[in-house]
Amino acid sequence: MSQRRSFVHLGLGVLAVAGIALAGASCAARSPSSVACGAEVRPSIDCSSEIPEGDIGVLNLASDTASFEDVAIRRISAETEKFVAAHTRLCRDYNACAIDKATYDEEKKALLKLLTPVGSLVAAVKQASSEEERQAALDALYQHTVPEAERKEELTLTLSMEAELPESAGGGTRTVKPDEPLPTNTRVFFKVEVKPRAYVYIFQNNATSGLTVLFPDERIGTKNPLDASLASRIPNGDLRFRLNDKDLGFEDIYIAASRTPLQNLDEALARVRDGKVTRIKDDKLLDGMKHLPVEGAGAKKDSKCRDAGLERCPRIRGLELDLSGASGSKPGSKPPSFMARTEPGDGLLLKVFSFQHTSEGAAYKDAAEKYAKLPAPKTRGGMVIERARTRGGMVIE
Numbered sequence: 001m002s003q004r005r006s007f008v009h010l011g012l013g014v015l016a017v018a019g020i021a022l023a024g025a026s027c028a029a030r031s032p033s034s035v036a037c038g039a040e041v042r043p044s045i046d047c048s049s050e051i052p053e054g055d056i057g058v059l060n061l062a063s064d065t066a067s068f069e070d071v072a073i074r075r076i077s078a079e080t081e082k083f084v085a086a087h088t089r090l091c092r093d094y095n096a097c098a099i100d101k102a103t104y105d106e107e108k109k110a111l112l113k114l115l116t117p118v119g120s121l122v123a124a125v126k127q128a129s130s131e132e133e134r135q136a137a138l139d140a141l142y143q144h145t146v147p148e149a150e151r152k153e154e155l156t157l158t159l160s161m162e163a164e165l166p167e168s169a170g171g172g173t174r175t176v177k178p179d180e181p182l183p184t185n186t187r188v189f190f191k192v193e194v195k196p197r198a199y200v201y202i203f204q205n206n207a208t209s210g211l212t213v214l215f216p217d218e219r220i221g222t223k224n225p226l227d228a229s230l231a232s233r234i235p236n237g238d239l240r241f242r243l244n245d246k247d248l249g250f251e252d253i254y255i256a257a258s259r260t261p262l263q264n265l266d267e268a269l270a271r272v273r274d275g276k277v278t279r280i281k282d283d284k285l286l287d288g289m290k291h292l293p294v295e296g297a298g299a300k301k302d303s304k305c306r307d308a309g310l311e312r313c314p315r316i317r318g319l320e321l322d323l324s325g326a327s328g329s330k331p332g333s334k335p336p337s338f339m340a341r342t343e344p345g346d347g348l349l350l351k352v353f354s355f356q357h358t359s360e361g362a363a364y365k366d367a368a369e370k371y372a373k374l375p376a377p378k379t380r381g382g383m384v385i386e387r388a389r390t391r392g393g394m395v396i397e
Contacts, residue, residue: 037097047091072142072345079145083115117144135343139319142344153347155198156321157257160191160336161353164240168360175334179250181356181367187240189233190215191336194257196228201256201265203272203286206247211272211279211286214241214253224261243357251357257349318342318349 034043090111094104121141128134148154161176166185176182192200201224202215214234216224221236235241256265268285271277277286318340342349356371358364 035095035097042097042101044095045091047088068346069138069344072138072146072343075146075150075345076141079147079150080115080118083111083118083145087111087115114145121145135319139341139344146344151344153259153345154342155257155259155347155349156195156339156341157198157200157255157318157349157351158193158336158339159255159351159353160334161188161253161355162191163188166360169364176337176355178338179354179356179371181358181364181371182243183358183360183364184243184245184248185360186243188243189235189240191231191233192226193231194226194228196259197225198228198257198259199224199261200226201262201269202234202253203269204251204253205286206251211277213269213272216269217273245359248357248359248363250354253353253355255349255351255353258347260347262348318346318351 034041087108090099090104090107093099094101099107118141121137121144124137125134125141128137142151162173163176163182164173164187165171166183169183169186176188182188190202194200200215202213204212204214206212215222217235220234220239222232222234226232256262264285268277268283271283272286277283319342321339321341337353338351340349340351356367358367
């Protein structure tokens, strides 16, 4: 494990050793070794022998741990305790002749299905060799043990950037992949799905045109919050964004999402729309987002600021999900540009989606050929919004 984070095993295995031992002692009936239930004489059960081996107790992290992870750990512990307590009650009821063996076996099987994997899932978190591996292991443990109803701030977001290429690039439509090249005059819109209902914010920064708020914007129809499990089109109706010719290079689009309004970000983007802020460095909140690592770039994450909020925490937040499980990857459908879920205990998604903006003609053709092989330095760019099949553009400032 790297020096950036360590596990403090204070109480690790409290349930696995002391707690489970006590539970087993309260339930075990070793003398006599059998109990009479009316005419039936049944062997009594040593409940402690029924509990799977391994650490299933509280995980305690070092002091630099994000508080939202502490929330996740507490929930995991509470749910694990419920599993053990339910098994203890089931054992006691069986030994007290309150239930028959068939009922006991059926309910025990269901409980052990929940409890048995916990030990190996905890071990995976403890033995993770990288931050990404640890996050994935903790998420697997959290998803297994904590019911959806208790994951109160959890949010899943699916985003597709849909592009219509100009005739100079052969025309046609496609769902844009991260870092994919797009030529000037490409028309695009976003399809966003959230689960559950959520507030979504999308903006862009470039060296020439400055800050551009893509969403929310009163001119484009779609409004916050976005409804759950419905594909929201941004912009709405016949509106689309068009890549202008002012900035070329890699363009970064910033996406934030939460089940509750992000008041500070709302206010910052309102200042941009009102023309009070035109450069990202002039706003502390937005300037912090500028330093978010681009998705997939493998940048280091600053664990000391992870729960300090947007102002002090320039890091991607949220787990990238396997697109093979996304709704957009069903037979006959295209996978989305990306799909992400909040980290365990966290209620905020922060992402940066990047694509390569080229000029039309040979430059685009060359970039398309090199797309998968030659990543380029990230720069900033700009978008224009316009109505379909018209030439009049509205620059969002």
